[in-house]
Amino acid sequence: MPKITIDSTEIEVEKGTTVIQAAEQIGIDIPRYCYHPGLSIVGVCRICLVEIERMPKLQVACYTPVADGMVVHTNNEKVQQARRAVLEFLLINHPLDCPVCDQAGECWLQNFYMQHGLYDSKMVEDKVKKQKALPIGPNVMLDSERCILCTRCVRFCDEITETHELGIFNRGDHTELLPYPGQELDNKYSGNTIDICPVGALTDKDFRFRTRVWYLTETPSVCPGCSTGCNINVHHNDHRPYKAGGIRVSRLKPRYNPDVNQWWMCDEGRYGFTQVDADSRIVAPQKKTRGDWQLLSWQDAIDEIATKIKGILKKHGADAFGVILSPQMTNEGLFAAKRFFQETLEVENIDFEVVAREKGYADDFLMKADKNPNSEGAKKIGLSAVDNSGLEVAQMLADAKDNRLKALYICHHNLEKGFKKEEVKEALSKVDLVIFQGTNQNSTSNLANYCLPSASFVEKDGTFTNFAGRVQEIHKAVEPLGESKPDWTIFRNLSKRLGKSMPYFEAGDVFNALAEEVDAFKGLSYEKIGEHGVLLNGHRASTEKEMGALVA
Amino acid sequence: MEFCKAAKTECDKIIAKYPEKRAAMLPVLYLAEKEFGHISPEVEKYVGKLLDVPPVKVHEVMTFYTLIAAKPRGKYHFQICRGLSCDLKGCVKIIDYLSEKLGLSSDETSDDLMYTFTPVECLAACETAPMMQLNEDYYGNLTKEKIDDILKENS
The missing domain is CATH 1.10.10.1590 (NADH-quinone oxidoreductase subunit E)
Incomplete structure (x- = not known):
């Protein structure tokens, strides 16, 4: 393996490593715009120039492979002078409208200029004017004057989505990034171009002018939009909530996970978080009396529901009780539910799967047709009807219609997605006790007798198991809205009221109990999951071939 | 196609x-x-x-590239030089004269697709400045009279 010296530190690296990667290994961050580890290397921005001894000119660190005995200087006077010159060049036609630019605070032009800037411009020529605030697709806004022509977005559309919408047109200081005439930047992953844009040229229509990025806090999590479970950071506005009009979650950004989504996420997941702060959130326990919803305290709600459940079980037996859990719930919520319904209430009619009538969009990249983050977890925990020799959801509704089902506990589902509206309405109207537990109102919750408020995925800790059997953590970014609580807490409290307490105080306790009891999870612990998740027993990591387009 | x-x-x-x-x-x-x-x-x-x-x-x-036509060009394509040598030899007046005669401004083509008028950078024939290229041929030492003659020949 070649041995090289970077800024007087000797390091041995794999053959074929580039200078920029070798420097990263010893914690030296060489400035870069066009270089991105997930894309091909083009060496066009020139900000990463370094001095390599015995080479006559400065070399681009991103494109130069290491060679044995190489001596590299990444920050001497000559290199700094070159960086100053590159920045001066990049800013010749830059509009310097940082005060109104969304990228301010996370802009690499600003960041590198702070370190290497020339400060006093030598240019007297007028700047070339280009198009500003040009919508180039459903999600992306282009400011051509801010663009430094690094081609990251062009290469993303060429190499990752292979949709080829973008190009670099014209020449000299009139060179401009634009979509192909007559075309829009409209693909299922277009938001990623905003993430990888190092400056303020591509900004997010959904985020522009909403908040300054330095007011945001990042919390690592997992996208609940489908069974892939892309790793994300939730960006939430903790510093100035009063400026955000009740919107606590500002945006979702993909978080690097080499085994799941690399650097990317789809637009459906990226913009699918609005229900978290929507008016439809259920914020307190409530019951319907004579057609009107009436708010309850948690204590009263638990008391009333426990009494009614006990009454029905006594009078009609466990066969008259149906439970519809949801793959939207975390492993912890599902496991606590399993213990509550199976052990405390001894109910067998438990199922979680409602097959959507409209098939979800899927591709061979990140998007899966199953729009639930935890179907695999629910299966492995044993919550399918077949596991419990109980009724399937469809059968529960049929039994309800025939007056054989007296109580139905429904978590999160909008049953209309799987069944006809009239069917659901008729079935539920014949059940004495319908309890709905979920984050938002929907047409099913409207048919219930009781509604219990669940915390949404940004308001709780827990884990999801993705389609490949990878268990990944979500984290609490903001406080549960109103009186809402994590699902596992609600089941724990109900169980205690009905005579069986569960010693769970946080999500980790539930997970560790689950790991002891369920075979697929044996040997795992909450502490072991880590930032990139762990595979369930019997699952193996995807090969490069299976990851397909993921591997650039 | x-x-x-x-x-x-x-x-x-x-x-x-x-x-x-x-x-x-x-x-x-x-x-x-x-x-x-x-x-x-x-x-x-x-x-x-x-x-x-x-x-x-x-x-x-x-x-x-400017050399490949993205729009239809006329039968006669006038590429008149506005480089340094031609400028020193007074090409501005010749360019204005030709533009007026053709009734076309920079980079325009006549509606009947007869003429296209394009001021261009140096065509590497400074010794005959001011000069232009008409289709494949060079014309040098241009004067207003010479422009008139060329237009008469090519119409």
Whole structure:
């Protein structure tokens, strides 16, 4: 393996490593715009120039492979002078409208200029004017004057989505990034171009002018939009909530996970978080009396529901009780539910799967047709009807219609997605006790007798198991809205009221109990999951071939 | 939109010269301009198909170079030099005169597709400044009278 010296530190690296990667290994961050580890290397921005001894000119660190005995200087006077010159060049036609630019605070032009800037411009020529605030697709806004022509977005559309919408047109200081005439930047992953844009040229229509990025806090999590479970950071506005009009979650950004989504996420997941702060959130326990919803305290709600459940079980037996859990719930919520319904209430009619009538969009990249983050977890925990020799959801509704089902506990589902509206309405109207537990109102919750408020995925800790059997953590970014609580807490409290307490105080306790009891999870612990998740027993990591387009 | 048989053979020959198809972009565009008169968006797409690249890559090359026509050009293409030598020899007046005579401003083509008027950078014939190129031929030491004669010959 070649041995090289970077800024007087000797390091041995794999053959074929580039200078920029070798420097990263010893914690030296060489400035870069066009270089991105997930894309091909083009060496066009020139900000990463370094001095390599015995080479006559400065070399681009991103494109130069290491060679044995190489001596590299990444920050001497000559290199700094070159960086100053590159920045001066990049800013010749830059509009310097940082005060109104969304990228301010996370802009690499600003960041590198702070370190290497020339400060006093030598240019007297007028700047070339280009198009500003040009919508180039459903999600992306282009400011051509801010663009430094690094081609990251062009290469993303060429190499990752292979949709080829973008190009670099014209020449000299009139060179401009634009979509192909007559075309829009409209693909299922277009938001990623905003993430990888190092400056303020591509900004997010959904985020522009909403908040300054330095007011945001990042919390690592997992996208609940489908069974892939892309790793994300939730960006939430903790510093100035009063400026955000009740919107606590500002945006979702993909978080690097080499085994799941690399650097990317789809637009459906990226913009699918609005229900978290929507008016439809259920914020307190409530019951319907004579057609009107009436708010309850948690204590009263638990008391009333426990009494009614006990009454029905006594009078009609466990066969008259149906439970519809949801793959939207975390492993912890599902496991606590399993213990509550199976052990405390001894109910067998438990199922979680409602097959959507409209098939979800899927591709061979990140998007899966199953729009639930935890179907695999629910299966492995044993919550399918077949596991419990109980009724399937469809059968529960049929039994309800025939007056054989007296109580139905429904978590999160909008049953209309799987069944006809009239069917659901008729079935539920014949059940004495319908309890709905979920984050938002929907047409099913409207048919219930009781509604219990669940915390949404940004308001709780827990884990999801993705389609490949990878268990990944979500984290609490903001406080549960109103009186809402994590699902596992609600089941724990109900169980205690009905005579069986569960010693769970946080999500980790539930997970560790689950790991002891369920075979697929044996040997795992909450502490072991880590930032990139762990595979369930019997699952193996995807090969490069299976990851397909993921591997650039 | 397709090359005739002869042009297709020519095109295949050009492509065969390069290690990858994409490298044949400029000569194939030149051939396409000769065949179709100019490179319309449809021709861009066709060239992309011939070279196995998305049309946006052809458009990048098309917008980079000024030498290949993106719009229809007139039967007579006047490319008049506005380089340094020609400027020193008073080409500004000649350019204005020709523009007025043709009734065309910079980069315009007459509605009857007879004339196209394009001021260009140096054509490397400074010894005859001020000069211009009409289709494939150079005309030097231009005066207003000479412009009149040339226009009479080519109309």
